[in-house]
Amino acid sequence: MKPLLNALCPMFFLVSLHCQATDKTVDVGTQAGQKLAERQQQEKLAAQQLAAKGTGLDPTEVIGRIEFNYTYLEQKTGTERHSGILKLDTDLDSKTIAGMEVPLSSAKLPEGSDQNGIGDVGFNIRRSVYVSPSFSVMAGGGITLDTASDDELGEGSHNVSAGVFTAWRHGTWMIANIASLKFYEDHAKDLNSFSLVPLIAYQPMAEYLSYVSLGLPFTYRYEAKDEIMNAFLSFGKVMPNKDVYSVGTKFNISGPDNDDFVLTIGYKRLF
Structure with a gap:
């Protein structure tokens, strides 16, 4: 019996080594497969993010544009307003962009009179301070x-503002936020405010629909102690030549707001 056991021991040892080697081969193969799948997923997300660039939604993107937004507004006081805002952004360098806004409005007041003309013109400058593939x-x-x-x-007053803009991207999704402070002259100090504007955008870049975005701006006015929260819903289409068309509306969620119905139609020419 002992000679038989001595003869079988080397065989068991070889079988054990073979099994261990096979297990290690399976583990290595599984790990390689997992790494390949992860790399393919990352490449897919990167391709989706690249396709979604240039929609004009990302508040941190340095991209020049000419933009015109038309808004039809009905207020609870009875005022009816048609307004258009012409925006021009130009990239000064790879990190800095300067812009201006010129609003043109036509308002029909409750007593029947009309007001037509230019609104409050604004100028701004923004600079990128951090950029990564996703943030x-x-x-x-x-x-x-x-x-x-x-x-x-x-608004009947000059004002100055300062803000920080952030954006996180993951494939077809983007979550952004604008945090800003705004200060008015003494006679309009009731309008001094702090604002947060979270933005959620889904950008499938499909044949008929390029993006859907939901903005949830919250404003707190220091002097008046007002807290206002609204929602902006927008649908957009990016054309092959990078023209962008959009339509949207606004809803009041809480706080004092005089707007009853809002319809916005937008056009952007990105360059």
Whole structure:
């Protein structure tokens, strides 16, 4: 019996080594497969993010544009307003962008009179301070001048603002936020405010629909102690030549808000 056991021991040892080697081969193969799948997923997400660039939604993206937004507005006071805002952004370098806004408005007041003309013109500058494949940060400031030709077409005061813009991207999804402070002249200090504007965007870049975005701006006015929260819903289409068309609306969630119905139609020419 002992000679038989001595003869079988080397065989068991070889079988054991073979099994261990096979297990290690399976483990290595599994790990390689997992790494390949992870790399393919990362490449897919990167391709989706690249396709979604240039929609004009990302507040941290340094991209020049000419933009025109038309808004039809009905207020609870009975005022009806048609307004258009012409925006021009130009990239000064790879990290800095400067812009201006010129609003044109037509308002029909409850008593029947009309006001037509220019609104409050604004200027701003923003600079990228951090960029990674999935996360970016930009900071900037601006000034809005009391240039409105009539009282109903502006806020009746100069103001200055400062803000920080962040954006996180994951494939077809983007989550962004704009945090800003705005200060007015003494006679309009009730409008001094702090704002947070979270933005959630789904960007499938499909044949008929390029993106859906939901903005949830929250504003707190220091002097008046007002807390206001709204929702902006927008649908957009990016054309092959990078023209962007959009349509949207606004809803009041909480706080004092005089707007009853809002419809916005937008056009962007990105360059």
